[in-house]
Amino acid sequence: MNIALLPGDGIGPEVIAQAVKVVKAVGAKFGHKIKFEEAPVGATAIDLVGDPYPESTHEVCLRADAVLFGAIGDPKYDNNPKAKVRPEQGLLRMRQKLGLFANVRPTFTFPSLIHKSPLKLERVEGVDFVFFRELTGGIYFGEPRGRNEQGTKAFDTNVYTKEEITRLARMGFEAAQRRRKLLTCVDKANVLATSRLWRETVQELAPEYPDVKVEYEFVDAVAMRLIQWPKAYDVLITENLFGDILTDEASVISGSMGLMPSASVGTDNKLFEPIHGSYPQAAGKDIANPLATVLSAAMMFDYAFGLKAEAQAITDVVNKSLAAGIVTEDIAEGGKAYKTSEVGDWLA
Amino acid sequence: MNIALLPGDGIGPEVIAQAVKVVKAVGAKFGHKIKFEEAPVGATAIDLVGDPYPESTHEVCLRADAVLFGAIGDPKYDNNPKAKVRPEQGLLRMRQKLGLFANVRPTFTFPSLIHKSPLKLERVEGVDFVFFRELTGGIYFGEPRGRNEQGTKAFDTNVYTKEEITRLARMGFEAAQRRRKLLTCVDKANVLATSRLWRETVQELAPEYPDVKVEYEFVDAVAMRLIQWPKAYDVLITENLFGDILTDEASVISGSMGLMPSASVGTDNKLFEPIHGSYPQAAGKDIANPLATVLSAAMMFDYAFGLKAEAQAITDVVNKSLAAGIVTEDIAEGGKAYKTSEVGDWLA
Ligand SMILES: CC(C)[C@H](C(=O)O)[C@@H](O)C(=O)O
Ligand SMILES: CC(C)[C@H](C(=O)O)[C@@H](O)C(=O)O
Numbered sequence: 001m002n003i004a005l006l007p008g009d010g011i012g013p014e015v016i017a018q019a020v021k022v023v024k025a026v027g028a029k030f031g032h033k034i035k036f037e038e039a040p041v042g043a044t045a046i047d048l049v050g051d052p053y054p055e056s057t058h059e060v061c062l063r064a065d066a067v068l069f070g071a072i073g074d075p076k077y078d079n080n081p082k083a084k085v086r087p088e089q090g091l092l093r094m095r096q097k098l099g100l101f102a103n104v105r106p107t108f109t110f111p112s113l114i115h116k117s118p119l120k121l122e123r124v125e126g127v128d129f130v131f132f133r134e135l136t137g138g139i140y141f142g143e144p145r146g147r148n149e150q151g152t153k154a155f156d157t158n159v160y161t162k163e164e165i166t167r168l169a170r171m172g173f174e175a176a177q178r179r180r181k182l183l184t185c186v187d188k189a190n191v192l193a194t195s196r197l198w199r200e201t202v203q204e205l206a207p208e209y210p211d212v213k214v215e216y217e218f219v220d221a222v223a224m225r226l227i228q229w230p231k232a233y234d235v236l237i238t239e240n241l242f243g244d245i246l247t248d249e250a251s252v253i254s255g256s257m258g259l260m261p262s263a264s265v266g267t268d269n270k271l272f273e274p275i276h277g278s279y280p281q282a283a284g285k286d287i288a289n290p291l292a293t294v295l296s297a298a299m300m301f302d303y304a305f306g307l308k309a310e311a312q313a314i315t316d317v318v319n320k321s322l323a324a325g326i327v328t329e330d331i332a333e334g335g336k337a338y339k340t341s342e343v344g345d346w347l348a
Numbered sequence: 349m350n351i352a353l354l355p356g357d358g359i360g361p362e363v364i365a366q367a368v369k370v371v372k373a374v375g376a377k378f379g380h381k382i383k384f385e386e387a388p389v390g391a392t393a394i395d396l397v398g399d400p401y402p403e404s405t406h407e408v409c410l411r412a413d414a415v416l417f418g419a420i421g422d423p424k425y426d427n428n429p430k431a432k433v434r435p436e437q438g439l440l441r442m443r444q445k446l447g448l449f450a451n452v453r454p455t456f457t458f459p460s461l462i463h464k465s466p467l468k469l470e471r472v473e474g475v476d477f478v479f480f481r482e483l484t485g486g487i488y489f490g491e492p493r494g495r496n497e498q499g500t501k502a503f504d505t506n507v508y509t510k511e512e513i514t515r516l517a518r519m520g521f522e523a524a525q526r527r528r529k530l531l532t533c534v535d536k537a538n539v540l541a542t543s544r545l546w547r548e549t550v551q552e553l554a555p556e557y558p559d560v561k562v563e564y565e566f567v568d569a570v571a572m573r574l575i576q577w578p579k580a581y582d583v584l585i586t587e588n589l590f591g592d593i594l595t596d597e598a599s600v601i602s603g604s605m606g607l608m609p610s611a612s613v614g615t616d617n618k619l620f621e622p623i624h625g626s627y628p629q630a631a632g633k634d635i636a637n638p639l640a641t642v643l644s645a646a647m648m649f650d651y652a653f654g655l656k657a658e659a660q661a662i663t664d665v666v667n668k669s670l671a672a673g674i675v676t677e678d679i680a681e682g683g684k685a686y687k688t689s690e691v692g693d694w695l696a
Contacts (some may be wrong), residue, residue, distance in 0.1 A: 004571065190436040
């Protein structure tokens with residue numbers, strides 16, 4: 001197995017380092033030969049070579065069987081609307097060039113952390129849903145986009161083809177078949193032409209999945225219900241921008257944001273990353289929580305290699321570390337706070 | 349004072365009827381001559397004349413000093429992506445033709461209802477912020493929008509001018525000056541050209557309001573922080589679509605969605621409406637909570653007529669009804685549930 005490592009910015013390198021320890025340990029235990037190849041991305045890559053997703057990094061990803069990604073983003077590039085190169089452009093270019101059209105974002109709870117949820121216990125206990133966010137289309141990439149000549153007017157284009165919607169929706173339908181058989185299509189069909197194509201396309205596909213119940217909800221209603229009654233959801237499918245907002249909203253309800261993994265998958269490539277950001281304030285301090293990245297490595301064994309026992313071994317050891325209190329300061333709560341690297345060593 | 353009444357669909361007529369009772373009582377007590385003129389809107393207007401915002405209704409609004417609006421939306425028009433006329437089109441046309449460019453959405457808590465919040469008490473206690481959502485621009489109205497010839501590709505256009513951003517932002521700055529002097533500009537400047545124009549424009553205006561602290565946050569981050577720490581916010585400004593999603597998310601955190609009023613204001617016209625929807629399941633049953641509409645009438649006295657004592661009289665009586673338990677079933681909690689009309693009578 002060839003794994004590309006893209007640590008990126010902020011705490012990225014520290015959390016990736018722990019995932020590497022764990023992946024190596026799994027390799028040793030289960031007898032897999034695992035090779036790693038590291039490459040720069042994000043602000044780190046801008047500083048190195050002036051490009052947040054250099055061609056050389058792309059080639060590393062293409063050669064790999066899976067990509068483990070840390071985080072990108074650096075405050076020095078924020079609040080500067082005129083900056084010419086931004087780390088995020090690298091992320092977007094990477095998603096598009098690797099064809100990672102589906103971002104898979106599970107939300108579930110950890111019994112030992114659920115009390116950290118901002119929601120009341122009865123609302124959040126047992127929450128278990130997964131978003132499939134379209135990741136390479138929509139207003140993130142649509143053309144034309146830009147300004148008029150005088151710079152007084154700006155525009156972006158949201159665009160979707162039936163094909164783009166279909167491939168994402170099918171992943172959602174299939175996931176629903178393996179789960180609780182409920183699919184929620186999230187759109188704004190009462191306003192947007194793109195949303196009406198989403199709804200229409202999903203309606204056309206639904207008869208092929210007769211065991212799946214399909215619901216259609218407006219994005220504003222879902223933004224409410226995710227807080228009011230998140231247990232109502234099983235699988236949600238949505239477009240890129242709505243997915244950006246709603247998956248982040250969803251990420252905080254479980255109280256264990258620092259533990260939530262994600263996968264971004266396409267036809268040929270697969271990338272795994274923690275959903276938390278680059279958390280620049282913590283960078284270099286050996287205090288960041290590595291569990292989301294470690295669990296992303298578990299998702300990698302499952303989704304990229306079909307190795308369920310290996311994935312389960314990682315999930316199990318993460319649960320053990322939680323039970324044993326071998327955790328970083330963000331979830332230590334009065335108990336001893338372990339360093340990022342110590343948690344990684346323990347897990348490995 | 350000429351007040352246009354647009355009850356609309358579902359529970360709209362019932363809740364508007366209670367607001368009218370209260371407005372009449374205020375008129376009698378404070379010696380104002382108040383005239384009402386009613387007109388159809390939404391599904392009701394489609395059923396009557398085939399148009400969700402008929403020209404005759406528009407004229408009633410233009411002649412009025414303020415518009416009191418109920419709700420629109422009817423399930424028979426949902427899940428039908430090919431429907432030719434939809435109630436929502438009336439709402440959008442109304443906003444645009446009346447030039448209601450700013451939707452003002454306060455979120456605050458009622459001590460007697462705060463336990464109904466899905467959030468833990470310590471997170472939501474004392475929450476007090478207000479959104480200014482741009483309401484007549486952005487992807488709701490941008491052209492081109494539609495499909496390609498084969499119908500396999502759909503597109504929408506998000507577009508903003510500096511002028512549109514400026515007038516909305518100024519309202520936000522001025523509100524911040526009257527409040528806790530913190531303004532949060534919500535955008536997606538790391539991806540969207542329109543958002544970069546928003547951020548740039550707000551940055552240019554900021555020096556004119558030196559007493560206001562300005563923060564810039566991405567829409568996905570705000571979707572998280574609204575749940576994690578909503579007390580952090582004072583005044584938020586944002587574009588139409590982000591505002592749609594975030595104001596609805598915000599509306600459920602206080603636990604008193606059935607009480608939240610709103611205003612939509614422009615240069616010449618002002619409209620006031622409860623933020624809850626048409627709630628079709630409850631229509632005609634005399635069980636809907638009229639308080640949000642009654643409080644919208646209070647906002648009307650304040651914002652449209654500059655009559656603070658009248659507005660305060662309404663707010664006071666609403667608080668008294670809550671304290672006395674003269675409330676509808678949604679907030680009765682084991683106590684006696686009063687009918688919509690009984691609550692209206694008591695308030696009046
Ligand atoms: C950094 C940004 C461009 C990105 C996005 O909006 O997709 C991020 O918010 C995410 O969700 O991965
Ligand atoms: C009904 C719909 C068109 C409308 C909107 O999206 O603006 C509604 O959600 C609102 O927020 O008033």
